[in-house]
Amino acid sequence: MGGAGRTDFRARQPPDRRSRPGQARGPGLKPAGPAVSESENSEFENRVELGRLNGAWGTGGWVKVFSLTDPPENIFDYQPWRTSGPPGLLHVRQWRRQGPRLVAQLDEVTTREQAESLHGMTLTIDRSELPGAGVGSYYWHDLIGLAVYNRDGEPLGEVSGLLDAGAHDVLEIRRSGGEGVLLIPFVTGHFIDKVDLAAGRIDVDWLAEWSDAD
Template identity: 40%
Template sequence: MTTPMPADAIAVGRIAGAFGIKGWIKVQPFSLDASALFASKTWWLSSDTPRPQALPSAFQVLALREQGDLLVAQVEGVLDRNAAEALRGVNLHVPRSAFPKTPDGEFYWIDLIGLSVLNREGQPVGTVIGLIDTGPHAVLRIAPPGLAAPTPAQEVLIPFVSRYGCDVDLAAGRITVDWQLDWQDAE
């Protein structure tokens, strides 16, 4: 299938290998919630490394189910174990627009990355460059103003919990936090 990857495509999983002998693939989702993979009947493909064979641009998903910590899928055009195994390591993308809607007050991490972070006084804290999953809650990784690629020691880490405000306004492109700028320099 030669379908161009949508402009809003997000990597949501990776092919972990073959499942059985009939061409099914094992998929390792990048999130504990694999609903984005279930929401799209087309997966677009990419690879971080050169491949011996050209990849199709996309697969039509024929069947998909959970199998332990992984998913297993039957995709169009992959008919045997060898073809499935040859896809090991390929990244799977779906359009962001296909993601299921989140309940109020919940957000996909991908939507938080790039947002400006301001404190309650309107002072810029920085820009969200990533999140860390600590188990009980997530932590915002923030690049201070003027630093596009900070070292780990330069990053501002703020727990993404109500205790620190963390009011998200996606439409305005910002997160407001209860955080003082001088806390960043305290050791």
């Protein structure tokens, strides 16, 4: 018995306000921010990346927005945006969908030149500003790094990522000893016995000899 193979999966992007009971919520959220020195890490380790600015759109300080949220418009639910460089904070005055892209007018940006200067700027939010995931639901970034054990108490590895398989989410687990990657469907009551964030572990109904390719 095994999980599904990789070919049908696509990585879902952060963060998502939708929550399915017992399933991972807020896909792919990860600490974000610019490259920083060790002394600065504490400032950025609790950031979650929302997207980035892709340069000016038209005039009047409008910018093109690349969103990592699902759906993309959810990026505007998180305010203010923290940036990977000056000005530090950005407030959205208004936004709209313009063809295939999202564009926004920012309080801090009034000219096309200013908008162009922000090209490539990473947009983040503090984890503490995210809404609660709710009982039985989890933000994906909270699951990254958790140790995974089966019912026999055997360590299977560590959660290295999550994938969206459509009907359910899938844990991507880096096997103990560096022996490849294991994929386990995140289905509570079937494959997932317990998620204990405080203990830093996930208990699963999965034998050590099973692989996602079986």
